Amino acid sequence: MMVLDFKLGFSSVIKGKTLIMYRSVSSGTCSNLPGWFSRMILVIGLVCLFMIGTTATSATTYASSASGKPGGNVADPTVRAVDAAEPAVVRIITTLGGHLTVNFSRTSSVTFPQGTGNSYGLQLSGSGTFITAHGDILTADHVINPPHDQALSQYLDDSAAKDVATYINLNAKSGSQVSVDQVDQELKGGQLASTPNYDPATSEVYLNTTYTGPLTAADFSSLPFQIHAAVDHIEKESSFNERDVAIIHVNMNDMASVQLGDSGSVQQQDQLTIIGFPGNGD
Template structure:
C-alpha cells in the first residue's frame, strides 16, 4: 500500500521529533541526587593520624630506667587524588609527625618524669596522690629540676592512613607545604598552602575527581566529608564511628584571600577539629576544595564559630601537585564500577547494581558504603520496591503525540499550499518579465455568470482539460497560474494537478481565486461590452467570493 506524501511528511516529522528528544535526553548530563553524589565521594575519604611515640631514658635517683609515655596523636582527614595510593590532606594535620616541634621533646620528658619519678617519691613520703596538692606540686618542681636536665628523649614519629574498612597503613610524605602562620614569622617558615601529599602502598583505590574551583558561585551547594573529633571520641558511638566519614552540608558563602594573599573559599557548612584536610564536594560528587581552617571566637575559650569556615580551592591543589607522580586525569578501576553500580541502583536496575557493587568490593574489600549498597541491591532483588508512576515517560509521550499532531497539521498545510501563489506574487512575476500564463479554469456555469476575468487570462473549461481537448501552446517550463471561484480553489487545484501530469512543470494555483485578485485591487477586464457601473458592481460581488 502506497502512502500519500502528507502522511509520509507527518510520519517523518514525528520520527524526527522523537529522535531529537531522545538524543536530548540521552545527551543531557544525568542529575545526581544528594545521596548519590555523597556516595560517589565517601569511599575515597580516609582518616589521617599523625602519631609521635617517645622512648624516654631518665634517672629518678635509683639508676637509669626507660619509660614510654602515652603517644602524642592528632587526627585529621584526607582523600585519594590518585588510585595508586596518593592522598591529599592539610599540612598542619601531619606537621607534628613530619616536623616535630621542639616543645614536644620537653613535653614527653616532663610527662615521663611525672609518671615514673613523682609517684614513687610521694609514696616514700607517705603522701597519697591528690591528698596534699601543695606538697605534691613542690615535689614535682624539685624532681623536674633535678631529673629533667639528664633525661634523654627519642622520638619515633609516624603518619598513618586508616581506610574506611579499618585498614591502617603507614604513609610517606611526598610533598609538604606548611600551614599559614598566624604570628610573627620573619623567615616565612610557617607561611605555606597548608597541604601535604601522602603515599601509601597499593593500587585501585577510590579517588575524588577535581572540579574547577573557578566555576564555583556563591550559593552553590557543597558537602564537607571528614572525621570530626567530636564523633571519633563520642562515648555513645562504637568503633565504626572512627573509620566512616561524616558529612555536613552547606553552600559557598564567599571568596576571600588569606594573609599571604592566596585565594580561599568561605562556606557556612559546619566543621570542627578533625575535619581539617577533608574534601569539599559539589553536587556532582567532585572535589572543589580542601577544608583548611575554621573561625574561633575571641577570648581565652576560643570556641569554633560555625558558618565561617574556609577552603583551599581545588585549583590550588592542582598547582601543589605539579612536579609529582600524581596523575589527576588517570581513572580508578574502583570508581568505574562503583559509580556504575550507583547509577544502576538509583535507576532501579538492581541486578546490574549487584554485579558492579560485587566487583567494587573485590577491588577494595569491606568498605562500609560498598557493603551497605551491595546488601541493599540484594534485598531489592528479593523484594522489589514499588516503582513510582512514570511521569517522565508519560510527559514524553504526550509531548511526542503533540509534536506528531502538530507535524501532521503542518505537513498537510504545507502540502496543500506548496503550489499556491498569492495575487501579489503573480504581479511580482509580471514585473520581473517572467510573463506567466494566467489560466481561467472556472466551470462553464461560473464563467458564463461572471462577465469579469483577469486581464490576459486564457479560459479553458475543466471538462476540456479532463478530455485533453485544449492547446496551451506554451513551453512545458513556463509558469502557469490557474484560478477559479470555488472554495479552497477546488477546481483550479484539480486542474493544476492534471496539467502537471500532462508534463507542465510549473503550474500554480491562485490563492483565493478571482475573489482574492479583486480584493487586492488588481485590474479586472470585462469579457464583453459592459458599462463601467456594471463592472464595479461585479467587482464588489467578487469581493465576497
C-alpha cells in the first residue's frame, strides 16, 4: 500500500530569510514521486487561487457600482427611503413686498420705492413635502412666514440701496455724490436711519423634476402652469419661535406623498436618521 504525504507552500520573506515552496514525500513502497504529478498539483492550486481572487474582485466591483448610482448605496434602507420620497419633495418660493422709509433728518423722510403701490419683491426659497395625495404639504413655518429679522432687513437694504443713492445724488446741494455700496453700508450700519415695512407674504409651490421629468426654462415664471400652484391656505402652523412647522395646501391632486410616522412611538436609544434640506432634490 502506498502512503503519500504532500505539503505545498509559497515563497515569502520572513526576517530576511526566504522560505521557498517545498514538498516532502513519504512513501511506503516507492522512493520518488513522478515530476508530472507534482506539477499538476501546483497548477490546480494556482487555478483555485485565481478563482478566489476573481470572485473577490467581482464582489468589490458590484458594491462600487451600487454606491455609484444616482440614489447612492441602494443596499442602505435610508437611501432607498429617500429615493422613494424624492418625488414628493417640492420647492416653495415665498414673496413679500418690502418698503424702506429712510429718515434723512428729523423733518424729512422718504419711503422707497417711491410711487403708490410700488414695493421691492423679496423672494425666499425653501422646501416641503406632500403628506397627502390631495395637496397637503408639510414645511417649516419660516418658509411661508419669513421672520422680520435682521437678515430680511439687510435683504431689503440691498434692494433699496440703488434708489436711495439716486435720490441722495439728485438732491445733493454740495455736489458730492455717493455710491450704491456706500449707501448700502450706511443703511446696514445705521448711519442712515431707516424703518422697514413688509406686505403680507404669498407662496408658490413648484413640483419636483423627479416627478415632472426634466424641465427647460429661463426662470420660474417661464415654467408650465401645470407644475406649480399658489398656496391657497394654511391648515395648521406653529410659529418660528415655537415649533416652526406648518401644513399648507395647494390645489393639486394625485400627488406623490410620504406617510407621516408617530413621534410618540420613538423611545430613548432608538436609531434615528435626520435628513436636512435636500439640496437639488427638489
